[in-house]
């Protein structure tokens with residue numbers, strides 16, 4: 158129960174700020190409120206920074222950015238758009254997994270069924286397919302922008318290296334996804350693509366030094382990629398697992414390092 162001093166304090170507060178002001182004051186100073194929000198609401202640089210730092214979703218952003226950094230004309234937002242597309246692809250990809258069986262009997266008909274029988278199935282498939290094409294385009298534009306603004310130079314050379322890995326992983330995601338509809342286009346694209354692996358130095362049986370290291374069509378890198386000596390059920394299953402689990406996991410880890418490193422390198426680079 159409130160004692161005499163508490164009551165006096167409350168009367169003074171009501172006199173000073175009015176009833177609504179006193180209620181607001183009471184709520185904002187309560188332990189519950191302060192356990193949620195650790196700073197005031199005044200519009201000052203300090204509270205703005207505290208808002209970003211203390212919020213689990215916002216703290217991914219830097220509390221302060223250089224004036225040019227958010228300008229579209231500097232970054233073209235190509236890195237951000239690439240990341241956004243990755244998120245769209247992850248969500249639509251999970252929904253696609255509900256309707257898809259990675260075996261040579263069902264895969265093609267699952268995709269047809271999705272287009273003709275599933276509500277919004279065609280939209281879902283196209284969001285994923287067009288999103289994937291777009292991500293490949295935007296990641297190249299991002300690389301081009303980073304190169305043209307000289308942002309690969311010290312201290313950002315390490316992040317350029319991480320970027321190259323991200324580019325390779327993006328292309329691999331696109332390549333493994335291409336086989337999954339099990340249509341003529343994907344089948345022959347992957348047949349041609351994986352045939353190139355025969356010529357890998359040391360690891361391919363037709364590549365330089367391959368023979369010297371005991372490579373044959375039945376134990377080389379192409380055999381490992383396909384799970385056999387030609388594109389078939391094993392290759393489809395391997396492409397599916399790499400596409401839905403392996404590469405997304407690896408690319409997420411590299412993206413986290415990429416974003417963390419942008420902050421550690423002093424934020425987005427300045428003009429040349």
Ligand code: HEM
Nearest residue numbers: 232234236237239240300308316317320321323324425426
């Ligand atoms: C999945 C692929 C990638 C994603 C999601 C991504 C994302 C981002 C984002 C959001 C930024 C902040 C600035 C901006 O939006 O331009 C950035 C900066 C940067 N990225 Fe990427 N990136 C990717 C691939 C690459 C590639 C392929 C390279 C180069 C080989 C690269 C090198 C860099 C560098 C050096 C910076 C710092 C740029 C600066 O300070 O101006 N990134 N990236």
